[in-house]
Amino acid sequence: MDLLARARQLETEGRSVVHLEVGEPDFATATPIIDAGIAALRDQRTHYTPAVGIPELRQKIADYYQQRYGLAISASRIVITPGASGALQLVLSALLDAGDEVLLSDPGYPCNRNIAQLLAIKTRAIPVTTESAYQLNAELVDAHWHKKTRAVMVATPANPTGTLIPEQQLNALYQSVKAHHGHLIVDEIYQGLVFEADDRTALSLSDDVIVINSFSKYFGMTGWRLGWVVLPEALVECVDRMAQNLFLAPPTMSQYAALAAFSDACRSIFDQRVDEFRRRRDYLLPALRELGFKISCQPQGAFYLYADCSELTTDSFSWVQTLLEAEGVAVTPGIDFGEYRANGHVRFAYTRPIEQLEIAVDKIIKHVNCNI
C-alpha cells in the first residue's frame, strides 16, 4: 500500500505511471446496473433492508446457481453482505472463537488473514507451490491440522496466482477438512472470471461448504460494496443476528441495482469482459516469460499473474521499488501476499488495456536490460 501511495505521489508530480498493481478492473459498472441503481433512487429505496438482504436478490442469486451451475440452492441459505469482506467477517465470527485457528495458503490474499486477526482468530499460512497449483490440498491440510484448527479457507480462482483448485483436489481437501471436523470456506469472488477451465462452484461438493462471493469482480460492481455468502441452513440465523449487529444491512440501492446484474444484457457484457481479460493474459504471460519471469503454473482465472522473478533479482521488494522510480511501472511485490519465497515473486494485475500492458512491457525490458 505504501507502493500505491508512492505511485500516486509520482503522478501528482506529473510522472506517468502504468498501473499493474491495482486489483480493480478498469471497466465501469455495466449500464443496465447503473440504470437500475438510478431507478431505485427515484423510487426512494433509501431505507434499511433486512440484515440478510432483500428477498428478491437472494432469490436471483439462487436462480443464478440453478441456471449457470445446475445447482438447487435455497434462497434462505444466501445472505447478502457489504462486500465479500463483510461476508468473511460474518463467517469467521459465526464459526470460530477467539484463539481458534484457520488455515490459509501462502501466498494468499492478505486482507483475509488480517480480518481474521482483527477478530482475534489465529491464522496459519501454509507455503504452497506450483506442485499443488499454488493451492492447499488434502495432504497439506492433514500435515498442518492442529488442535486449535477449526477451518480451512481457499480461493478459486486465487489472488495473487490466478490458479483454480482442480475438482478432484478440492474434493479431497473437503474430505480431509470433514475428517478433522472442521469447516471449509471457499472464496469464489473471482468466479466467472475463468478462461479455459470449467467455471465451477464448490457448492456442488456439499451443502456444508461455505462459499463467499462478491458483486465486485465478474459483475463489475466494486464501489457498490456488495457480496454474498452461501451457508448451511443451520448457520443462517446466527449470521443474521451478527449481521444485524455488525452492519445493520447492506447498502439498499446497491441491492436493488444488483437485481439487474442477472439479465441477459449484463451477461453478454460480462462475458465480453472475460474475453478481454483472456486477451490481456494471452499477451502478458508470454511477454513476461520472454523477459525471464518464470510462470510455470498457467493462470486460468481472475486477472493476476504471479511471477517468479528470481532470475532477475533476489529481492523483489527493492526491484519493484526501483522499477516504479526508474520506469513508472507499478507492480506488487511478493511480500504483500505472504512470506514463502516472497522475495522471488511479483504480482502483475492485468486490469488495464493491452496498450498499457505493452507500454509496461517495453519499460520493464528497458529496466531489466539496464540492470544486467
Added chain:
Amino acid sequence: MDLLARARQLETEGRSVVHLEVGEPDFATATPIIDAGIAALRDQRTHYTPAVGIPELRQKIADYYQQRYGLAISASRIVITPGASGALQLVLSALLDAGDEVLLSDPGYPCNRNIAQLLAIKTRAIPVTTESAYQLNAELVDAHWHKKTRAVMVATPANPTGTLIPEQQLNALYQSVKAHHGHLIVDEIYQGLVFEADDRTALSLSDDVIVINSFSKYFGMTGWRLGWVVLPEALVECVDRMAQNLFLAPPTMSQYAALAAFSDACRSIFDQRVDEFRRRRDYLLPALRELGFKISCQPQGAFYLYADCSELTTDSFSWVQTLLEAEGVAVTPGIDFGEYRANGHVRFAYTRPIEQLEIAVDKIIKHVNCNI
C-alpha cells in the same frame, strides 16, 4: 428482534400494526441527496474510493464542524466509514486488544456491546439512572475502572433514553478517563436531532476525544450505509490500514450523494424534520405519563422515550408481547438495552407520524384498562 419478526408476521396475516419499535425515521432521503446520488451514477462513480473516503466529503464534514459548531477540525482527522457500525469497529480495533475492556452504560445501544464482543473486547455495562440523566459520569467511571479497562463509550443524545450528557458532566467524565490514561469514545449519531438543549459536539473538549457520527439519522440516509469518525491525527494511519483490510472503502455513490447533504436546501429539510420529531415527542410524552408511565428524565434528543412501566407491570417483556398480540402495537422491551431494571422499562420510538402515535396511545389505553 423476535418481536419485530412477530410484528411482521402479524402484518402478513392481515393485522395492522403500529410500529413504535423501529429506530429508523419514516422520512425518505431528502431529494437533493437522491439527485446527487443519481448524478454520481450517471457520472459512473462506480469504482473504489480511498479507504478513508473521498477528500471532498472529508472536507465538507470539516467545514460543517466549522460552520455549525465553530470548531476547526482538519479534514485529515476525518475518516468516512460504512455506517457508524463500521466506524465503531475501526475505533475499537485500533484502540483495544483482545481482552481489554470498554465501559458502557446500562441501558444502552445493544449493537455497540455486541460489536465489541465480536472483536473479543470485554464490555462492562454500568447501571445508570435518571440521577445522571441515564448517562455515565466521572464518579461512575472512577468507581468501575479496572486494570483491564482501556476506554469509555458514551452516546449523546442516547438510545434508548433520548438524553444528552450535560456539558459539565461530559467534561468531568473526560477528565476522569484521561486520569486513568484511557480513551473517550463519544457516539454522536443523533447529533442535530436535539430539541431545547444546545446541539454540541464532544470535539470541543479536546483533540483526543474520538467521535463517531453517521449520515443515517439527522441526514436521513439510513440505507446508504455511511458514517464517519473524527480521530486524533496520530490514529489516522492505523485506522486507514484497518479500513483497507476490513472494508476496502465505503460505498462510492453514497459518498458522492452525501456531498449534497450539507447544502442550505438540505439543512432546511432536516430542520423541519427536527421540528416534526419535537412535535411528536411533545404529543407522546404527556400522553404516556397520563397512562401511568414514569418518564422523569425529559428526553431532549433522538426519537426515543424510555419509560418506567413498573406501575403497569413487573415484567415489561411479557407486557410488550401481549400488547402486540392484543392491540397490534409494537414497542421495545427494556431487556433489549441491558439488564438494569430492564423488566420495569419499555422504549417508545416516535419514528411514525402523530396520527399513528394517537392510534397507538388509544390502543395502549384500552390494553391498560383491560389489565387492571
